[in-house]
Amino acid sequence: MTEEAGSLHSCLLARLAQREQQGLLRVRQQRQGPQQPQLQLDGRALVSFCSNDYLGLANHPRVLEACREGLSRYGLGSGAAHLVTGHSAAHQALEEELADFLGRDRVLLFSTGYMANVGVINALMREGDRVAQDALNHASLLDGGWLSRAESRRYAHLDMQALESLLVEGPATQRLIATDGVFSMDGDVAPLPALIAIARRHRAWLLVDDAHGIGCLGAQGRGLLEQASSAASPITQDDVPILIGTLGKAFGTSGAFVAGSAALIEYLQQFARPYLFSTAMPAAIAHATRCSLQLLREQGWRRQRLQELTWRFRDHARTLGLTLTNSASPVQAVILGANLRAVQASRILLEEGVQVSAIRPPTVPEGTARLRITFSAEHTDEQLAQLLRALERIAHDVP
Numbered sequence: 001m002t003e004e005a006g007s008l009h010s011c012l013l014a015r016l017a018q019r020e021q022q023g024l025l026r027v028r029q030q031r032q033g034p035q036q037p038q039l040q041l042d043g044r045a046l047v048s049f050c051s052n053d054y055l056g057l058a059n060h061p062r063v064l065e066a067c068r069e070g071l072s073r074y075g076l077g078s079g080a081a082h083l084v085t086g087h088s089a090a091h092q093a094l095e096e097e098l099a100d101f102l103g104r105d106r107v108l109l110f111s112t113g114y115m116a117n118v119g120v121i122n123a124l125m126r127e128g129d130r131v132a133q134d135a136l137n138h139a140s141l142l143d144g145g146w147l148s149r150a151e152s153r154r155y156a157h158l159d160m161q162a163l164e165s166l167l168v169e170g171p172a173t174q175r176l177i178a179t180d181g182v183f184s185m186d187g188d189v190a191p192l193p194a195l196i197a198i199a200r201r202h203r204a205w206l207l208v209d210d211a212h213g214i215g216c217l218g219a220q221g222r223g224l225l226e227q228a229s230s231a232a233s234p235i236t237q238d239d240v241p242i243l244i245g246t247l248g249k250a251f252g253t254s255g256a257f258v259a260g261s262a263a264l265i266e267y268l269q270q271f272a273r274p275y276l277f278s279t280a281m282p283a284a285i286a287h288a289t290r291c292s293l294q295l296l297r298e299q300g301w302r303r304q305r306l307q308e309l310t311w312r313f314r315d316h317a318r319t320l321g322l323t324l325t326n327s328a329s330p331v332q333a334v335i336l337g338a339n340l341r342a343v344q345a346s347r348i349l350l351e352e353g354v355q356v357s358a359i360r361p362p363t364v365p366e367g368t369a370r371l372r373i374t375f376s377a378e379h380t381d382e383q384l385a386q387l388l389r390a391l392e393r394i395a396h397d398v399p
């Protein structure tokens, strides 16, 4: 769009009107109670399939109790960045427990996943370097690449040949490959063995953001790296030196972390600007997350339940003739194409008492607007049945 210079007000109104015409305007709804499958949204009781609280820990009584215990021990605000006086014993313990869980030397906490991704890419890459990104990477990885002084380039989703061409092109400088583990809008996964081999061959650094995998995938919940490992060839810290995870999803709390070698973590602690210049997450959240981690390790049934719901959903959706992505994760997408189709489908679901988000560009590529359905271990069989009944209407009523 070309636009003439104008007042701020008229300019913003014109851009908003254009957004609306494209069917891309987003609206917020107010949730009255806790994040759980049975929700109160704008005063309406709904069954929700659009949170990332995969294991159902966001409102777990033990996690809430741990948070209260953390509050009485540490107070609420951290009051400073980690390197000043913000780093508490709870943060330290959580870092050590996460490192132990993931089999890595050390872990560094960030206040959000967005900040972790922007911080890590900026700290590692310099002017003249190149970042190669999967085209469907999370916005925070893409933004991290663009904000860094390195050249950030995207390769076609999962296309290893396109990735290799990006790595060999141009002068030989430092290369970083950045990829989601589980892709957040499609639920499919990065081809780790191929990525590891390519990174080795071109001496590129490999970063995997497993925000949707850790807690959900792998027998012990260690994520895509565990799922893609075999006894004969485990995927180690040497294979994937930079591993990122978030705490706002399967852990049910808030925040994020980077896990890797002692050298990597020490380096990030010195150079990652969102780490240096931002207040530490409240210690009570770190304390509550320690409880989440314990539940995640002890209660393998939550992961099994998630898988069971996922497979039952896929079997049934296929019989309805709906188009699904190639996903074995709790992130499932029903591709509808046009933006307005997705909005219409989401409205029909709402009439049936089911909350599912319509995801449109620029979050996903043009022409691939979709319903994004995510499961929680806390969804009941009856709630799944309600979703499937509502999807039958989509299959019949949305042209």
Ligand SMILES: *Cc1c(COP(=O)(O)O)cnc(C)c1O
Binding pocket: 111, 112, 113, 114, 115, 117, 138, 140, 180, 184, 209, 210, 211, 212, 246, 247, 248, 255, 256
């Ligand atoms: C959600 C998500 C993030 C951002 O994490 P926040 O803690 O919500 O900021 C980063 N990467 C991926 C792949 C995500 O899905």
